[in-house]
Amino acid sequence: MRYEIEMLNVGNADAIILRYFNNEGHEYVVVIDAGNKKDGIKVAEQINAFTNQKYIDLAICSHPDSDHIGGFFYLVENIRIDEFWIHDPAKHVDISEIRKSISLAKLTKSMSKITESIDNNINLLEVIRRKGISHKEPFTGVNHNQIPLTVLGPSILFYESLIKNFRDVKQLFEEENRLEYDDKEVYENDIEYLFESLSLTLDEDDDKSSENNSSTIIAFHPENNKKYLFTADTGPMALQEVVDNNFEWTKNLDWLDVPHHGSKKNLNSSLIHHFSPKVAFISGKGKRKYPSQAVVKALKKVGTLVYSTSKSNSNIIHKEGFDFRPGYETAQQY
Template sequence: MPYEIEMLNVGNADAIILRYINPNGTEYVVVIDAGNKKDGIKVAEQINAFTTQKYIDLAICSHPDSDHIGGFFYLIENMQIDEFWIHDPANHVDLSEIRKSISEARLTKSMSKITESIDNNINLLEIIRKKGITHKEPFTGLKHEHIPLTILGPSIPFYESLIKNFRDVKQLFEEERILEYDDKDEYGLLCQILNEDESLSDVLDEDDDKSSENNSSTIIAFHPDNGKKYLFTADTGPMALQNVVDSYPEWTKELDWLDVPHHGSKKNLNSSLIKHFSPKVAFISGKGKRKYPNMAVVNALKKVGTLVYSTAKSEGSIIHKDGFALRPGYGPAENY
């Protein structure tokens, strides 16, 4: 059946539109994350311009970082959305305890990032409920009735173990240290990596993303009738991805298409996962400056035979399609 995956060019953010035609000829439109608040209008414009229907059948918020959830605030007020998949942390932990721990820690970046995410989550859920939109929490095993989508992670126990870490002050300080390190220019390191292929595994495996919020990201499988395998990963890290590999070893092996996690950060994929996934095609949403995408990740993917594309390299949105004609004004994308 025809389908296309469009990764919008929204900088270091995620906004993906999946268009699927079922065997009866019915069109379904899925939005997986919607970028920052300013990006919502871009998502709406693409849906209005390039789909038969002008509404969203399913919206999925992978996690409440502002660069994933932000655009939904525009979409929910300006487009019809039939169903929403979004986690509700209030169902799993006392949010007042988390806020108290964060306040007592007196952090800067970590505190503002986590409190902003919690507020985004609460505020969007409030609008979803007011509008009477059907909503479910995307945990392992959830399937859509008409679209070949299955949630591979997180499981409920894993998600609950992660969000409880928001009360762990030691963990919050560690996350702040990582944020400060990420703000440093890694250009010199990238130049070294480009000239030392033998160091790729060491670089990728040296420092995993341990962020509880990132690892709580929804991991989604798209499995159309042609037997191909597509994996959406949001900002998840090696720990969460390994859980999915352990639970679905055959399904995740030798993918046809991979949404590279966290804009191609070297902290979110390791050499073992890349070898297991060995995707034929990989898409990266990133600005192209400094570390997103990190060339260690690009080179490691190329080393297993992957064609790697990014919104930065193509300087625009990128589309993977099967059964759809080329759009007017669109041309072949350039890979690395």
């Protein structure tokens, strides 16, 4: 049994390719998120260049933020996909009510960054159905019958409690303010940037975004008893629910996909000590809080080897049973 996890260098976005061979030598290819729209080509190129089968067995859209769902619009039109895991909000809430909120919320430019996710989700589902791709919603307990992947969260009830907030204009405006803050241009003399580089504080202001906390959380559990956790953009609230329901399994992970590009709002000290991963991968540009130096330092404090696409300025790969890939170099640690 062999497998490799490749995190593509797509800036503050997520695009992960899992390549897994079972004991009979059959190859399976999984794509967990596909970055922004421009990144779909890069995902397809990696699959065509470095897999034997040149198609995707399972595509998973963790949540409909444009930096996770965008690249799938290219992939569904240009590469074979056998199965898709993606949430369908229309099954859980009245979309017409959400659209009413959207029509009000789109009065401002930055608000569209929140509301476009609903349109992304609906539009991608339409293409998936048109293409006849088998699909299901990734809620707690869903697993693949050939690939050792299991969804640990969200549960249906948790997801429904979150998605109802998309009808809440007040909630949307709070999200707008958060995004405006996150998207500020950063300069080397920015006081807050300098403060962040010195800060070791994690337990301040948790990510309360309903969209982020609805992210699919996935366990990869190959037969060598190693434990790999994919977290997308989820926050402490959603992660704690997963820990409470899978306490022993989530302890002392072998590998962690650090949530939300390493933002300190998406992990706290308690979760880091519980996970205590041997290795952590972060997808981020490397500026300000993506990744946060507080998160990096807290992970290193529990003995984690921390790698980031920004640190290596390239894709980063974790391998079990594979030879070193030609043209790739040893990744730089933090």
